[in-house]
Amino acid sequence: MNERNDKERSMNIAIVGYGKMGHMVEAAAKSLGHAVASTIDTRAEDATVRITEGDGATLADAVRRSGADGVIEFSHPSAAAGNVRALLPLRLPLVVGTTGWKAEEAGIRALAAASGGTAVRSANFSLxxxxxxxIVSEAARIVSAFxxxxxAVWEVxxxxxxxxxxxxxMEIAHRILAEDGxxxxLVTSAVTRKPEPHELHVSSTRIGSVPGTHTVFFDSGADTIxxxxxxxxxxxxxxxxVHALARLSRALEAGTLKPGALYGAEDIL
Structure with a gap:
């Protein structure tokens, strides 16, 4: 996301989840001129606040006491939905980078509307x-005519x-489904049979220290794209x-985004 204008107003940011990504968020926030009000985690010994997973009341109280005016959540899939439920009623701009809680999204969207809390969630906030x-959406639309x-989709x-x-x-796969009738x-497990033509296979590899690689294949008998x-x-x-939080805060202040909603990264790009 473009860094222009993100230094206009320094924010006090609470970071929920202080593992590798939490530490990176802290460094990024400081490098962009923001302050880190608190780091909150269930296990990290260097976090400013330690909590028990699932203790939403303590989490909300820790953020409230920190004086933060925005929150970034990068915890664990098992904790993310509970954390978001605890944080939304604080009505602070909230950015959620943790994945794996898609099944909870409808209920959290309803909670946002009821509480007036606002969050931006994305599987990936990189520009x-x-x-x-x-690009994938447009390519899928074009290729679907042939x-x-x-x-197929492969990630490492x-x-x-x-x-x-x-x-x-999964976001890439859903965008392909939306464009290619x-x-x-979706098939996300190992395929031990002949795949059906209507199935989109999403395969995964876990190895070493790869930060993230995603490939979309369009294959024919003559060539591969x-x-x-x-x-x-x-x-x-x-x-x-961090840029997403700054943009969300400005959008709420300007009235270009309404509170009480769950947004995606595309809404603030």
């Missing part, structure tokens, strides 16, 4: 990935990643999340 989403081409991440497939891969079902986004580091995800 490049959000541009890649748009029956010769089949499609480091061996410490908790969820599979990645949230970014020939594909109506490959589109790949390859992250060089996770720093871009962290900086993107």
């Amino acid at each position: 490049g990935v959000n541009l890649f989403y748009r 029956d010769e081409y089949d499609c 991440h480091h061996n410490q990643k908790a969820d599979s497939p990645s949230g970014t891969a 020939r594909k109506t079902a 490959e589109m790949t986004h390859r992250a060089r580091s996770r720093e871009g995800f962290a900086r993107g999340a």
